[in-house]
Amino acid sequence: MTQEDKKIEVKGSNLVRRNFFLRMLGIGTACAGTWVGSGNLIARAQSAETAAAAAPKIPDYDWNKHKWAFGVDATRCIGCLRCVEACKAENGVTQDAHHFRTWVERYVYLEGDERAHVDSQSDAQNIAASGSEKEFRFDNRYKDAKIEKAFFVPKLCNHCTHPACVQVCPTGATYQTKDGVVLIDHSYCIGCQYCVQACPYGVREFNHVLGVTDKCTWCYHRITKGLQPACVEVCPVEARVFGDRNDPQSPISAFLRNNRVSVLKPETGNAPNVFYVGIDKEVC
Amino acid sequence: MPKHIARLLLLVVVLATAALTAKHYFTDKSYYAYGHYRGDSVAEIASDEPRFRGNEYCKTCHAKQYDSWLESTHNQPVIGKHVKCEVCHGPVGQHPSAAQAPLSVDERIAMGSKAPVAAVATDGKLPLPKDRTKCIQCHEAMPGRPAAQRQVVLAAHAGTEQCTACHDPHSPKINFAILAKAPHGDAAAGKVLAATCAACHGAAGASVNPAWPNLAGQHAGYLVNALQAFKSGTRPNAMMSGMAAGLSDADINNVAAYFSQASCKTAGADPAKALLGKTKAASCALCHGANGVSPSTAWPSLAGQNPDYLSDTLKSFQDGTRNHPVMTSIAKTLSADDVAQLTAYYASTSCK
Amino acid sequence: MIGTMAQAAPYVGYVYPNETDIPWSVLIVIYPYITGLVAGAFIVSSLYHVFGMAQYKPVARFALLTAVSFMFFVPTPLLLHLGNPQRAFNAVLTPHWTSAMAAFSYVAGFYICLLLLEIWFAFRADIVALSKTTRGPLGTVYRLMTLGSDDVSPRALALDHKFATVLAMIGIPAAGGLHGYVGFLFGSVKAREWWSSDLMPIIFLLSAIVSGIGLLIVLYVVYSRIRKVPVDQDCMKGLARTMWAFLLVVLVIEGLELLEMFYKRLEGIDMVQRLIEGPIRYGMLIQWGGSLIVLALLTVLIVFRVEGKALVRGLVISGVGMMIAVLAMRWNVVIGGQELSKTMKGLLVYYPEILSHEGLVAVAIVFTCPFVVLWLITRFLSPWEPEPS
Incomplete structure (x- = not known):
């Protein structure tokens, strides 16, 4: 065998190997492609067709027929904090002063002060006044002060149209339903708390026992049964209003018709669905 | 291509295929059903049981309380006020327990009036708001609360008295008629006994000494309470304790009936002081009436009363020789001038 | 620990009630830090493998092993x-692709x-040689790693070198991506004033490279001592x-970032200032003081x-x-960002x-692991050129 022959043979065997490799690559790609195709894409295509009509199996409820929204009239709130305790009882929220799905803030302008003094029920003095982290009340620290203006502002998840929390969830454990509620799947959440970081309103809280993030669901288990969310149910002064925007007779539709409303932190682009009446420039 | 490269690529392809297979196998079947999430979780979340169940649920067993609430100031839908059962009592949850009521609420509704009366059991009961902390959550005067909300400065309004002493939470507007147990005394029999009192309080209940109280026209209920307090010693008084000790309950009721029906005489006082006192009487008026005639027969009327007696009484509340859950704290807010002017005002109001 | 919470207390002003439960703990400080060390070490190895700068040859393979040892432990703090x-x-x-995470x-x-x-391409000749001389289970591992091919012909080795170069070329943007990505993870959170910045990926990447070079210098000197070679x-x-x-570039960019923030004086700047003067003051002192001292020292060494x-x-x-200064910088970003309340009316202290x-x-254990693994790997595959005997 000459040098030349050897070269040819090497080339030949190279060629054979290359062909084998290409075929192998082709088969591999095809296999992978089939899996991807059958696994996800087809499933996704099918779901896209059916999703429009299909709805989760909730008795007597069709999420295509509702569009929920929430209103807060801060001029009516008396700061009794029944909503805060009711929410915790209804939803099994951690019983301490660091985990809330809803809370109430107090804004007080003392005479001559440019900026408001702000506190919530979690403030140390308020906890001291209630004597427990399971019951909440505002202490009466301003009773002898010269007050220019004071008011309470209830806060809760805004169930944004463009929720930053859903955007950053790495797994799809938190999502927006068709009827406009942002929910969280406790059995799928990995507990990374990226959503807690991303929420501009600080409404997400972490459940250390389950190792998952928790949030306000607008009491999805209640509203899908025709009930009001627990905080709305117990509000004694109608400071909280809830309802279906698809129904012009609903309290929220009337609230939005009859008031000039604002939302919190509109600059975030989140487009909140909790609408406020009677808040002030200092409300954060 | 060298052998090691080919094998490397084979390894990569095998691993990639395994990974895709694993993805297919482990992904939840309902994933992507409605979007990028586990579709089944929506119905799972919606299936939770509500714990707050609403007034209609409570009504099925507690109709009496419900009816009284329905007409009360705690239920005024027109002005957007709804203090529902669970606002104060907390969530119904699984109440009543099976031990309390063997029948479910639905069964109870179906049976209507034929439903058996629920057995009384201690478990599964909802917590009853025991003290006034529950009421002040909404009604303590606090900056930030809208003016339309009924608010009180607790010390001035009730001292250390419990809210329920005067208010029924189911229907909080005070019903003075219900509040006082009017004693049934015999005025004629009382007149005989009153002879003993005449030495100091006058035969017709007009006191002979301005330091002692006029009794004529005073509410019988209050007179009974006062005599009972002297008798039991809860209101110590050197003179009266001995006098009251000799009286039976019936005697007390009779004496009280006699004096309450006696026609009274207005003591009168310096009109200038009285005018000043009138401007300060607003916080007294809640219990003692704007003109000194108390709306409840359990509380003393002040109209026409001797100013010296009134100021002695206020001073005794101030220095602690006399104690009362409401009066003690209110008296302590008053200056000497306040006392003089207020007593002058009440002394000059007509007791008729 | 189950049930632990409230590792943060309100420091000043008003904070949302849930904020006292800090979402990302000190573990998340160590995560971008380790990632940064990987990126830095990799860049040094690329200076030789891609750019052919022969002066870095002594540390090129060692830098690769350092990078991989630390890379193994990048997910640990996250998990x-x-x-x-x-x-x-x-x-x-x-994967929910709208999420950076x-x-x-x-x-x-x-x-x-x-x-x-x-690493496989860079060490393949060594692996083949070791698979022939090593007995026992370790030998089996080497033999598995050869994938059954002992082709160490010059042609095969030349091909290996080509692959290694190509991979290193892909590796540079990948290392940049890996760490720029971490920066994006923070920079894209619009809810956090202290994080939300377009410069975040660049700052993270550059400071990562600086800290990685620092680590490599220290490790190289220590290993040389141990090996008793100059x-x-x-x-x-x-x-x-x-x-x-x-270092110069990263300081300029970080400085510009702060300058711009204070020049614009957007709402809440008072709280940013109080954050710097308050909860993270020591962190800022270490980050800036350390960086400037190192910069001065390096300038002296070079000039x-x-x-x-x-x-x-x-x-x-x-x-x-530099390793300390960059660690402080990670703390200032990760913890500082969470100490600045979303209300922009208050601060927390963690x-x-x-x-x-x-x-x-x-954290200390997690950070020790890569060093142990690196020591084991260098025992398994020596990155050093054989001593000229």
Whole structure:
């Protein structure tokens, strides 16, 4: 065998190997492609067709027929904090002063002060006044002060149209339903708390026992049964209003018709669905 | 291509295929059903049981309380006020327990009036708001609360008295008629006994000494309470304790009936002081009436009363020789001038 | 630890009630820090493998092993921090692509594969040789790693070198991506004023490179001591210049970022100022003070052409200094960002736990692991050129 022959043979065997490799690559790609195709894409295509009509199996409820929204009239709130305790009882929220799905803030302008003094029920003095982290009340620290203006502002998840929390969830454990509620799947959440970081309103809280993030669901288990969310149910002064925007007779539709409303932190682009009446420039 | 490269690529392809297979196998079947999430979780979340169940649920067993609430100031839908059962009592949850009521609420509704009366059991009961902390959550005067909300400065309004002493939470507007147990005394029999009192309080209940109280026209209920307090010693008084000790309950009721029906005489006082006192009487008026005639027969009327007696009484509340859950704290807010002017005002109001 | 919470207390002003439960603990400080060391070490190896700068040859293979040792432990703090680490694969299974975090497993996985492949190509001749001389289970591992091919012909080796170069070329943007990605993870959170910045990826990347070079200098000197061989002076000089250049740029950019923030004086700037003067004041002092001292020291070393032991000592001090300064920078970003309340009306102060799985002890253990693994790997595959005997 000459040098030349050897070269040819090497080339030949190279060629054979290359062909084998290409075929192998082709088969591999095809296999992978089939899996991807059958696994996800087809499933996704099918779901896209059916999703429009299909709805989760909730008795007597069709999420295509509702569009929920929430209103807060801060001029009516008396700061009794029944909503805060009711929410915790209804939803099994951690019983301490660091985990809330809803809370109430107090804004007080003392005479001559440019900026408001702000506190919530979690403030140390308020906890001291209630004597427990399971019951909440505002202490009466301003009773002898010269007050220019004071008011309470209830806060809760805004169930944004463009929720930053859903955007950053790495797994799809938190999502927006068709009827406009942002929910969280406790059995799928990995507990990374990226959503807690991303929420501009600080409404997400972490459940250390389950190792998952928790949030306000607008009491999805209640509203899908025709009930009001627990905080709305117990509000004694109608400071909280809830309802279906698809129904012009609903309290929220009337609230939005009859008031000039604002939302919190509109600059975030989140487009909140909790609408406020009677808040002030200092409300954060 | 060298052998090691080919094998490397084979390894990569095998691993990639395994990974895709694993993805297919482990992904939840309902994933992507409605979007990028586990579709089944929506119905799972919606299936939770509500714990707050609403007034209609409570009504099925507690109709009496419900009816009284329905007409009360705690239920005024027109002005957007709804203090529902669970606002104060907390969530119904699984109440009543099976031990309390063997029948479910639905069964109870179906049976209507034929439903058996629920057995009384201690478990599964909802917590009853025991003290006034529950009421002040909404009604303590606090900056930030809208003016339309009924608010009180607790010390001035009730001292250390419990809210329920005067208010029924189911229907909080005070019903003075219900509040006082009017004693049934015999005025004629009382007149005989009153002879003993005449030495100091006058035969017709007009006191002979301005330091002692006029009794004529005073509410019988209050007179009974006062005599009972002297008798039991809860209101110590050197003179009266001995006098009251000799009286039976019936005697007390009779004496009280006699004096309450006696026609009274207005003591009168310096009109200038009285005018000043009138401007300060607003916080007294809640219990003692704007003109000194108390709306409840359990509380003393002040109209026409001797100013010296009134100021002695206020001073005794101030220095602690006399104690009362409401009066003690209110008296302590008053200056000497306040006392003089207020007593002058009440002394000059007509007791008729 | 189950049930732990409220590791943060309100420091001043008003904070939202849920904010006292700090979402990302000190473990998340260590995560971008380790990632940064990987990126920095990799860049040094690329200076030789891609750009052919021969002066870095003594540390090129060692830098690769350093990078991979630290890369193995990048996911560790993240997993420890998860509420449900056993579900971590959900993010791989159904990655939600609008989330920067969903990409983590793919970015990190890709990067680990890339590093392993590059190491394999760079060490293949060694592996083949070792598979023939080593007995016992270790020998089996070497033989498995050859994939059954002992082709170490010049042609095969040349091909290996080509692959290694290509991989290193992919590796540069990948390392940039890996760490720029971490910066994006923070920079894209619009809710956090202290994070939300377009410059975040660049700042993270550049500071990462500086800290990685620092680590490499320290490790190289320590290993040389252990091996009782002289430190390569050319290599050290090169590293000094590279570190100086990157450090200068990162300081300029970070300075511009702060300058711009205070010049614009957007709403809430008072609280940012109080954050810097308050909860993170020591962190800022260490970050800026350390960086400036190191910059001065490096300038002296370069301008006065310091050589020999003095150069080595100066560089080791610079390396350690930079590692500390960058660690402080990670703290200032990750913890500082969460200490600044979303209300922009208040601050929190964070107290790291000591013993819990998110505590300082856990962090120390996590950070020790890569060093142990690196030591084991260098025993398994020696990155050093054989001693000229």
